[in-house]
Amino acid sequence: DAGVIQSPRHEVTEMGQEVTLRCKPISGHNSLFWYRQTMMRGLELLIYFNNNVPIDDSGMPEDRFSAKMPNASFSTLKIQPSEPRDSAVYFCASTFSPSSGELFFGEGSRLTVL
Amino acid sequence: AQSVTQLGSHVSVSEGALVLLRCNYSSSVPPYLFWYVQYPNQGLQLLLKYTSAATLVKGINGFEAEFKKSETSFHLTKPSAHMSDAAEYFCAVSERGSYIPTFGRGTSLIVHP
Numbered sequence: 001d002a003g004v005i006q007s008p009r010h011e012v013t014e015m016g017q018e019v020t021l022r023c024k025p026i027s028g029h030n031s032l033f034w035y036r037q038t039m040m041r042g043l044e045l046l047i048y049f050n051n052n053v054p055i056d057d058s059g060m061p062e063d064r065f066s067a068k069m070p071n072a073s074f075s076t077l078k079i080q081p082s083e084p085r086d087s088a089v090y091f092c093a094s095t096f097s098p099s100s101g102e103l104f105f106g107e108g109s110r111l112t113v114l
Numbered sequence: 115a116q117s118v119t120q121l122g123s124h125v126s127v128s129e130g131a132l133v134l135l136r137c138n139y140s141s142s143v144p145p146y147l148f149w150y151v152q153y154p155n156q157g158l159q160l161l162l163k164y165t166s167a168a169t170l171v172k173g174i175n176g177f178e179a180e181f182k183k184s185e186t187s188f189h190l191t192k193p194s195a196h197m198s199d200a201a202e203y204f205c206a207v208s209e210r211g212s213y214i215p216t217f218g219r220g221t222s223l224i225v226h227p
Contacts, residue, residue, distance in 0.1 A: 042217065042218070043158075093157070093158075101146040101165070101206075101215055102160050103160075107155070107156055107157045108155075108157055
């Protein structure tokens with residue numbers, strides 16, 4: 001069975017450039033989460049979708065960050081313009097039942113902004 | 115508000131020794147509690163979860179955790195460490211009704227031969 005698929009796995013870009021991270025959740029899962037992992041702050045929830053609708057985006061750092069889920073099988077996280085402090089591993093996770101609390105994570109996208 | 119504290123960012127054990135990773139939580143309502151494991155360059159995967167059934171929860175790879183309400187703890191244990199257990203371990207809590215898990219800072223388990 002295919003798990004959560006994220007792309008790209010690694011991205012190196014220069015400050016000011018636009019970055020788009022992509023996620024394909026597990027088929028049948030109706031909730032999707034974007035997390036950011038850094039040494040300094042650990043694992044932070046950025047945004048949470050349920051049935052393609054953003055439910056909680058209070059973790060999105062600032063207006064430079066935006067996320068969309070145009071359909072049940074695809075989501076994007078965009079950073080424009082990117083800054084060096086955005087360097088982190090970004091994880092997408094999905095679940096079939098938020099009440100289960102069990103999230104299925106992708107392998108992450110490691111972003112380096114120079 | 116829910117939160118999780120993992121005591122010790124690094125735990126080092128010898129192969130064959132007991133593994134004990136500590137987790138304390140705070141929650142205003144009865145929580146769900148989880149342990150996740152992250153191997154290098156991979157995403158997190160669920161080890162075990164507590165959802166109000168038995169207080170001693172068994173997970174994959176020989177790990178187990180005990181929910182102690184009086185201590186607000188959910189420590190993870192394994193009787194005998196293997197080299198393959200070396201990884202980052204995350205405790206997480208979610209409140210019933212919210213269901214969005216909050217993760218601890220993680221504990222890196224180092225296993226020496």
